[in-house]
Amino acid sequence: xxxxxxxxxxxxxxxxxxxxxxxxxxxxxxxxxxxxxxxxxxxxxxxxxxxxxxxxxxxxxxxxxxxxxxxxxxxxxxxxxxxxxxxxxxxxxxxxxxxxxxxxxxxxxxxxxxxxxxxxxxxxxxxxxxxxxxxxxxxxxxxxxxxxxxxxxxxxxxxxxxxxxxxxxxxxxxxxxxxxxxxxxxxxxxxxxxxxx
Amino acid sequence: xxxxxxxxxxxxxxxxxxxxxxxxxxxxxxxxxxxxxxxxxxxxxxxxxxxxxxxxxxxxxxxxxxxxxxxxxxxxxxxxxxxxxxxxxxxxxxxxxxx
Ligand SMILES: [Zn+2]
Numbered sequence: 001x002x003x004x005x006x007x008x009x010x011x012x013x014x015x016x017x018x019x020x021x022x023x024x025x026x027x028x029x030x031x032x033x034x035x036x037x038x039x040x041x042x043x044x045x046x047x048x049x050x051x052x053x054x055x056x057x058x059x060x061x062x063x064x065x066x067x068x069x070x071x072x073x074x075x076x077x078x079x080x081x082x083x084x085x086x087x088x089x090x091x092x093x094x095x096x097x098x099x100x101x102x103x104x105x106x107x108x109x110x111x112x113x114x115x116x117x118x119x120x121x122x123x124x125x126x127x128x129x130x131x132x133x134x135x136x137x138x139x140x141x142x143x144x145x146x147x148x149x150x151x152x153x154x155x156x157x158x159x160x161x162x163x164x165x166x167x168x169x170x171x172x173x174x175x176x177x178x179x180x181x182x183x184x185x186x187x188x189x190x191x192x193x194x195x196x197x
Numbered sequence: 198x199x200x201x202x203x204x205x206x207x208x209x210x211x212x213x214x215x216x217x218x219x220x221x222x223x224x225x226x227x228x229x230x231x232x233x234x235x236x237x238x239x240x241x242x243x244x245x246x247x248x249x250x251x252x253x254x255x256x257x258x259x260x261x262x263x264x265x266x267x268x269x270x271x272x273x274x275x276x277x278x279x280x281x282x283x284x285x286x287x288x289x290x291x292x293x294x295x296x
Contacts, residue, residue, distance in 0.1 A: 110251070
């Protein structure tokens with residue numbers, strides 16, 4: 001009976017939803033793109049991931065309970081979407097992380113140079129060569145280690161959250177996180193070994 | 198110099214057999230929990246004792262912590278070409294994909 005009213009109401013609701021979606025993209029899209037870029041490593045996949053993430057978020061908007069901020073909720077959806085894309089990718093020939101792990105002698109004694117940190121962290125961060133080496137080193141880690149390092153150290157998820165997202169147990173997450181960090185350290189050694197090498 | 202560190206390692210490997218003492222390889226397994234603050238009291242004590250006597254592990258731990266800090270700082274920076282900005286075509290693409 002009231003079909004024309006219903007239709008115009010529906011169109012209005014649709015417009016409202018579109019506006020809300022566009023606003024949400026403008027407000028958080030930049031940050032979400034950065035997240036997706038970090039995990040996926042290329043612009044095309046990152047954009048696809050963010051697009052997919054927003055659509056998922058809006059299609060299940062009713063499951064947003066307001067227990068966290070909208071941004072936190074969206075962040076998790078985008079990360080989960082990125083992890084799905086990573087899983088669906090053809091596995092690159094798996095590099096081994098073994099060469100980057102700490103070395104011990106037969107007695108279990110560490111073989112480690114005596115590092116000196118002459119440069120404060122802040123100063124190091126101002127150097128382009130430092131930033132690019134850090135970036136390359138993390139990007140180059142094998143996926144299972146890289147994703148855990150990103151989820152824990154960069155995206156700020158807990159061990160339990162990372163375990164749920166990667167469908168594994170907390171022990172595996174902790175082992176991978178530790179190895180990823182140790183491998184990162186190995187690759188960054190030239191930064192503080194200058195003069196010795 | 199080289200010989201010296203080899204001798205130090207020998208000394209440490211003997212020490213590691215004492216009660217409450219760890220080898221560096223055993224110490225390694227405690228590092229993550231130490232940084233997360235989740236080591237039980239006894240392990241915390243054992244961990245600290247090893248750190249006191251072992252320069253290699255002190256050096257290692259310092260470099261490990263510095264690496265974590267560097268990773269966090271470099272990646273958490275808004276590093277996108279134009280930080281925070283969303284290309285309007287992404288907004289359009291998302292709205293279009295929704296239909
Ligand atoms: Zn040691």
